[in-house]
Amino acid sequence: MELLMDETSFPNFPELFDLFDREKNLLIYTKSCDVEILRKRQNILFFELIKFQKREQGEKIPSRMCIVCKKVKPFAQFAIRTRQSHVDTCKHCYYLKLVATENNVYQSILRCIQRDERKRKCATSFAFVIQQDDVRHIIDKIWHGHSALSKSENLNELRLPRWNKSDDWSPWNCVCLTERETRDHYKIEQMDKVYDPKFILHVGNCHMLSRNLFHTLAAVATEFQETGQWWKVGMNKQRSSDLNAI
Incomplete structure (x- = not known):
């Protein structure tokens, strides 16, 4: 038995x-x-x-080996994707790879925010405190994973520019736009003459939600401003040495 x-x-x-x-x-x-x-x-x-x-x-269940984990699994456990030539990766390995790819995209969005803040000579921006998980939360939970204007869900095109370009970047002073929309947004001088009042109200509501979710950032910001260590947060030696050249 x-x-x-x-x-x-x-x-x-x-x-x-x-x-x-x-x-x-x-x-x-x-x-x-x-x-x-x-x-x-x-x-x-x-x-x-x-x-x-x-x-x-x-019953003979069709199966094959996953090229990533090298385990033999039934076809039902393999990821079926569009535009694929053959099935070779199981669902578990595929989604692990997908999460890793998304993390790289969120990290890239964070670098874009930080690069823009450095160009603006802004030494007190929250952009140097937040991490890529915060960026993921802002895009997915606050802006629902798409551009506030075009509703584009292409993560590779999304950015988080300042909403009011005269104020430092923060989770409650940003808007989810595509890269092209970001360039157009920064050309606007008076937003109330360009954007619809309903859209401005929608952005304001998102900012209120962000402020509630990131209320502990204020305490963190005060600590680093008082110690003068703000610029070293999340920055390696290479970035620090290149800072004066910007």
């Missing part, structure tokens, strides 16, 4: 072995006992086991 357990996935094995244990205990610890009911249930499970084995032997 132990060999059968290793070779099959019969779902009623636990119950069957429990019945065996109960019968064994009754025979050992009692002088007179009736085990007929237990054996009837055992017989039923044995018949189900026989039918289960025949069904398993008759």
Whole structure:
């Protein structure tokens, strides 16, 4: 029976072995006992086991090896994608790769924010405190993963420029736009004459939500401003040495 357990996935094995244990205990610890009911249930499970084995032997589940984890898995566990020539990566490995790719994109968006703040000679921007997970949260939760204007969901095109370009960047002074929309946005001098009032109200509501979610940033900002270490937050030596050249 132990060999059968290793070779099959019969779902009623636990119950069957429990019945065996109960019968064994009754025979050992009692002088007179009736085990007929237990054996009837055992017989039923044995018949189900026989039918289960025949069904398993008759069915050959298509499978193949994942080129990433090198494990043989059924086709149902492989990721099916559009424009693919063949199926070669299981769902688990595919989604791990997808998450890693998205992390690189969010990191790139954060670098764009920081680069823009350096060009503006802004030494007190929250851009040097937040991390890529914060950028992910701002885009996915605050702006729902798309441009506030065009609703574009192409993550590679999205940016988080300042909303009011005269104020330092912060989670409550940014807007999710595409790269082209960002360039046009920075050309605007009076937003109330360009943007629809409903759109401005929508952006304001998103900023209120951001301020509530990132309320602890204010305390962090004060600490680094007072110690004069702001510019060293999240910056390696290469970036620090190149700072004066910007």
